[in-house]
Amino acid sequence: MRSYKYFIGFILISVVSLAFYVGYVLNLEKPELVVETKSGSPKQSTLQNLQINLIDVVRQPTDFSVSIKDGQVSESKSSYLNNMYLDRVYINDKAPRSFKQFMQEETYTLMQDSVTYGLKGREDGSWELQYWDLKTKKLTTKQLSTPSEVNNKKYAYSPFQRTEDLLYVERNSMDEQTQRSFIYVIDLKNNSVRKQQLPIKLKKNEYIESFYKGQLLFSQTYFPKNNPDTEQQRLLMTDGKKTKRLKQLEGEDFNTRILNEGKLIVTINENDETQLSWNTFDMESEKYTVHQVPLPDRKKFPDGGGFPVSILENGRIYFSYQLKNDDYRVLVFNPTSANIEYEGNITNKNPKIKLSLSDMRLK
Amino acid sequence: MLEVHGLQKKYGKKPVLQGVSFSVPMDQLTCLIGLNGEGKSTILKAIAGLVPVNAGTVLVDGEINRNKIAFVPDIQTMPGYMTVGDALTYMADYYSDWNQETANELMRIFQLLSTDKITDLSKGNQAKVSLILGFALDRPYLLLDEPFAGIDLFTKEQIAGLFSSHFMEGRGILMTTHEIQEIEHLIDRVVFLQDGRIIDEHETEEMRELYGKSVQDRMREVYQR
């Protein structure tokens, strides 16, 4: 009887050689990430479950997600397969499937204070609103009748801010920015939609930043005469009667963020490698604050890169950056008082593995 | 009895076989005769299951069972790197009805060595190897496609001699050949094929009595009409 030596031999060659490969991959050195708290409690409620994502860019994108709360590290790798079809909107894993699926449709989204809102215009002119509260793990679904002039085919209705039980919705044209003199307000308590006149008629180059108790904060883009190639931005506030420019909030490298349901305007500069600076403006009291926190141990990247990550949510600034010793600093503070509520470091005890800051999430 | 019923085969729109029916009795050598391109090889391949047909059936002792048929085609079918010994081992591995004793005896008669590489053999010896691969299968029906094509007279006579001494008993053989005169004395039955149809079918003895002619003469008569 003939032997099967070629068949067996080939299987052995294939299996053994592949086993080397698999063995190498499984035994790849991994970072040893440890969370060291310097001040504040990692379990405090404002932190929720803050996750800092670090990425190993050298050997295939591998995400290491570090939980500040308990120091747990989870690893995920992106593959060809899951890069083929990405969800349109990232939704927290614990959200119900129906909500995740709803958010893949033509919905307009807003994420504010751990709540994700999705608004979809139906063919009959009505709106469907769903929102998922990460803290309470509650999903709310509403079918809303809209005023007669609402046209879901011609316009995009996009939520931009929630203040108390009111969700503000901006109307945008699909084709071009048109003049806008009103927004819509969804009353989440009694499920109604009404039109709300804006204090002024906005032009094409003007964008709503916040709407708070009749006061409109908007940004206006322009090209200065002395630098016609660089677009600049003004921040203006108006109640319809008087308009004032919030010059103290403006600045190159300053990004505008809205906190506290539209009440607090924060402009923050994360790119200065020596300090973190931000300005705040209270829409109600019309008071400014200016802050700088020196960052002497922040690592410098002369060739670029090394960007910090931040979230402004729950009335807090969550900020993370890389230190000179390649650790990562995590800071959580109150933007108006600059009171640091949490400070911690993530240390990689395996320096052979080089990581970069990728992302920050509240789970 | 091997029975062929209504075989039809078309290549594209061109009909090659148009309802071919005949039989191959046990213990007889049946010769399928026809001019070049009449479809003789196609019939044998169809019986062996190597070409699909458009219609028709092949029954072996009343049932559809190709495991009772051995086919020796007119070309070499073993991979070129194989030796004669490899080829015999191959057959022994795959066929439960392989008769190694018969194979060894035929090797001895044909004076072939198991270490001979098949592609290095002469055409005649390659034909011998093919015959061994067919005859050493203990199957009741044997199909031979031009077994004498391109081989020398001596080998032809040797093979012809083996038919009567070794191959005929307990077998029904269907053969196609142009070398009628070498084996006319062995042929028990002739089937004439023309234009894809069977035009005549006789026991040779009956034909000699009926027409007073040899197979060759009858053949000339049939195809010159």
Added chain:
Amino acid sequence: MKQYIQLTNEEIKRSFKLYVIVVLVMAAIELVSVVAQVMLHEQNIKNFMENNRATLSEALQQIGKLDYADTTSFFVFMTLIGIVFVVIYAFQIWYRDWLGETKYIYRLLMLPGRRYSIFFSKLTAVFLVMISFIGLQWCFLKAGSYLFDWSIQAEYQKSSNTNIFSSSLEEFYTTNLTNMIFIILISTMIVCLIFLLVLLERSHRKVKGLIRVAIETTIFVSYAFVCIYFLDQTHLLLSSEKDALFIGFVFVYMIYACWRSLRLLKWKISV
């Protein structure tokens, strides 16, 4: 089962010599290229130092140090050649039985037992060649890295870097095993497609065979397009579900290709 293993053994045996030659040639080219590139780099440094009367550190600063990933360009070429070889083998494993001096296809089709063992033995042979190429290429990559460490002088080498892949090689040799499984799956599907096309051509004569091949290729392209378009456009599924469905589509096509091929082998194939 026995017949399947025997046939697979036979298929592998028939190609073994050529396979060994290809593997050895690939390995030789790859490993020699590593050493050659190290030597070339050294020579460039020396030339720079001579021509510019520079010190070693100046030369290294100008020309740059070398790491293993910089020397693996030939591995990429060989990997591509390996892919081409597997595709050619997928065609040749059938056509060699029809074409050439001996017609082994007669022998195969006359074997007792079912004809699906013929199909699966050839599929297994191609599959084993494919994954052995992947595994062996990996071993050569590692061997190359040891060769590199041995042949380069310490000061010429870039500081500790765990990356042994160039960016183009990373596409094939990922540290994500899911990617490797994905590559093997897609490759197997393509082999199934090739087998189907070959059997279609062999089951019909000349022009009709080519027409059938063209139709089947169109069917495959259309199927792929429809599946990808559907997955791209649908909002009914989440990304993880789309991934699973994509894999499902691949399997469906493979099953279809195998089923059709087996039917052709059983009812339509002609010598």
